[in-house]
Amino acid sequence: MTLASPAWLVLALPLVLLMVLFPPRSRSQAIVRIAGYLLVLGAMCGLGVRMDRPAGTVVVIADRSDSMPDGAEASQIEAYELLRGSMGNEHRLGLVSFGADAIVERPPGARPVERFELEIDRTASSLGGALRAASSLIPAGESGALLVISDGLATDTSALAEAATAGGRGLRIDVRALSRPPIGDISIARIDAPSSVSERDAFVINAYVNADRAAGVQYALTRGGQTIARGRADLAPGQTRLSFRDRADGVATLDYRLVIEPDTEDPIRENNAARHLIGVRGGRSVLVASRTPGGGLTRALQAQGIRAVSMEPGAIDWSLESLAGYAAVVLENVAIQEVGLDGAENIAALVEQQGLGLVMTGGRRSFAAGGWHESPIDPVLPVSMELRREFRKLAVSIVIAMDRSGSMGAPVGGGRTKMDLAGLAAAAVLGMLSPIDHFGAIAVDTEPHTIVSLTTVDNQDLIGSRLRSLRVGGGGIFVYEALRAAARQIADVERGTRHIILLADAADAEEPGAYRTLLSQLERTGVTVSVVGLGTPGDPDAPLLREIAERGGGRVFFTTDARLLPQIFTQDAVVVARGAFLDEPTSLRATGLLAAITGENTGELPGAGGYNPSFLRPDASLAVQTVDEYGAPFIAYWSVGNGRTAAFTGEANGEASGPLGAWPRTGAMLASLVRWASGQRSDLPRSMVASQRVEGGVVRVDLDVGAEGRPLLDEPRVLVVRRRPGREPERETIGLRFSELDRLTAELPLSADEVVAAALQINEETIVPLAPATLPYSPEHRPPEPRTGTRLLRDIARRSGGTERSDLAGMWRDLPVVHRSVPLAPWLYVLAIVALLLEVAERRLSLVSLASGAATSETAHRAAGRSKTGLMRIFQRTTSGRRSGTTPRPGEPASAERAAASSDDPSSTNKNTKTQGDIKYEEETGVLGALRSMRKP
Secondary structure (H helix, E strand, C coil): CEECCHHHHHHHHHHHHHHHHCCCCCHHHHHHHHHHHHHHHHHHCCEEEEEEEECEEEEEEEECCCCCCCCHHHHHHHHHHHHHHCCCCCEEEEEEEECCCEEEEEEEECCCCCCCCCCCCCCCCCHHHHHHHHHHCCCCCCCEEEEEEECCCCCCCCHHHHHHHHHHCCCEEEEEECCCCCCCCCEEEEEECCCEEECCCEEEEEEEEEECCCEEEEEEEEECCEEEEEEEEEECCEEEEEEEEEECCCCCEEEEEEEEEECCCCCCHHHHEEEEEEEEECCCCEEEEECCCCCHHHHHHHHCCCCEEEECHHHCCCCHHHHCCCCEEEEECCCHHHHCHHHHHHHHHHHHHHCCEEEEEECCCCHHHHCCCCCCCHHHCCEECCCCHHHCCCCEEEEEEEECCHHHHCEEECCEEHHHHHHHHHHHHHHHCCCCCEEEEEEECCCEEEEEEEEECCCHHHHHHHHCCCCCCCCCEEHHHHHHHHHHHHCCCCCCEEEEEEEEECCCEECCCCHHHHHHHHHHCCEEEEEEEECCCCCCCHHHHHHHHHHCEEEEEEECCHHHHHHHHHHHHHHHCCCCCECCCEEEEECHHHHHHHCCCCCCCCCECCECCCEECCCCEEEEEEECCCCCEEEEEEEECCEEEEEEEEECCCHHHHHHHHCCCHHHHHHHHHHHHHHHECCCCCCEEEEEEEECCEEEEEEEECCCCHHHCCCCEEEEEEECCCCCCEEEEEECEEEECCEEEEEEECCCCCEEEEEEEEECCEEEECCCEECCCCHHHCCCCCCHHHHHHHHHHHHHCCCECCCCCHHHHCCCEEEEEEECHHHHHHHHHHHHHHHHHHHHHCHHHHHHHCCCHHHHHHHHHHCCCHHHHHHHHHHHHHHHCCCCCCCCCCHHHHHHHHHCCCCCCCCCCCCHHHHHHHHHCCHHHHHHHHHCC
């Protein structure tokens, strides 16, 4: 027996006192009352029964990654059901599955499982994360065990640590190995090459190919998409080495890919291609994206000692791994379509997280005119590009005719469709307009559907909600119907700038009808038409869309990335509103903040031939301002995140540069701006050595510091940017920790197809980029070393006190014995209520007393005579009075006493003969008499 709250035993003293002050009227009543007191006291003290038996929770951990053999999921579900069939009432069973992440399929309970219902990323095996998730399902202090069904090929490094943590909690981890036989697989085991090299250094790349039999393979090694080696190799059973030589050039990151083609059937072809990245050390270069490579801006930067690499935007690799190797990026009059949304996202992430510099120069394809408004780069620039009324001469009326045919229902990632992005693009145009403007929207398939009738822009929330809730129709877009419906709407406005934006599928634009006649009528009334084509210029209907834009006096855009629609729409709207680029000469005025960058007083500046109108952001620094009615920023800069960005809103090299372009000191001023922007990135101090290597699925970063380097450290960190195909860049900051006396270490887990760009932040002033890293291929397809997975599973079981489990039902028997107390309080309270009712019945009815005293009348008579209290005395007085027919007076003996006296009289003839009064007395002292007395008042 156990007591959960023994402190309540102090109530025993008051209960004893109650018994003394208010004594029971009979022995039976006393017994019942004492029993009730003891029952209540036991319930309040938490009286329980101790039961020692195996009990607790078992959680099955199922590995669902790509490395598992065929039929593994069926085996895992079968194991779960076998455990469920042998569990008892005191047991609970849960299920966790894992790949790259851990997912709770079934919380602890007893629910059956027929199949895995949740989707999972199978490209990795986060066994440590699964152990952590499963352990969290078992509350602290409760007993339980985990069953891991896996091949043990984990891609993270925390499994053993999590196993030790679980063992410390008393959670045993049993394991059951399921592995895929490697028979017949020919694979690239690994690539041995440096993670970084110096510029112009020669180096060797060694690739090791595994084969379990003699076979021949064709191989090809590419760098940046260009083949640099090709040939054939004969493989012997075991491991064969392929060696290649190369030399680093001016590219910041070298991207190698090795592909082998076996002559025979290969069951696992995913490991026949491997990738390796090599960073190029040396003076950090500045990447200049320009439509005129090697033009005046590039030459000016090179003349000032800046290592400028100039290329056309279409020839630049805008990937994360490529951009991470530069000190800064200069966008010289470049539109967002030439960079792409992925490239813009990569630039913005590297600027904010790792200190990449960014400089944007102006022109008719830059800033808002280039579609950069509300792009990923927009928030990191020191100027904003919204279309404000200050820069506009006339009101604007825009009608958007959007394709809503079946092809617009195609998904584009992030749970959105092309139709969703078209609605967002229209809403972006709406957001740029002001109350003086007009806006209308039409969705078109085989016929037009009015979404918003042409109206003033005074309720953007309501109109925007309609645009964002567009749904796909059917068929293709009827071009003529779309243009005619838009023309009807815009005809209601007679003044201002009137414009139509047509969105159509470049491969499915049907029924053009008399579009030439309609466009001629629109041209005569001053209405312009631009076209956005989803597709490429080579699609079947692209010539039609191009001709519509030419005859409509507008512009044509083609894109295969529907995510760019908001930027393209706003880009066209800004140009139409005549606020994108002001090509009127303007004077310039330098502020004192220009000298903070150039390091000298530039004096009076010559004028510019034009600029992109914009507005200075709060906290940004204004270096040069236009001297006109707008007072707009011409040169502005600021720090954002860990990076620096600058805006030069004039044209750096072109007809619109004006007198400023011919000024001898313009090159030095631009070079100072670029040098300031790239200043956050620097080389590592000589007292430190950094290295990184890929081990399994982890990038290990080591920083060796000597006695001279320790004072330079100030909370050293690794600034990480990750990117996987089809996803936005992810940012992460990881602290460096001492792993040895003079070595700090950080580990970055890698997923399949993921690129990690890391940079060391030694202190606030020093950020050192490291070489980007990636896995050769998905770690789920790497050839396992013999018994690697089995060894890890055994280590996990040993650290937690578990075993290799074959008898599943035995898991329940092997659970720790739980010393459990079953509370009796509910039953005790019920019994206490019963005791209370019995006491009431005894006090009112004397059931126990009268039943025991009814055997003989003499016994009842004596008991009645001895009873001086309670209901019995009342019954005696009542029956005595009734027998005599009179009520006793004070001092007069009771009738019972007189009867007793007469019975002792020697003159009585028969002592054993009962009188009529005696019989009546006995009748009225029984239960019936008591009930009768209670009925009378």
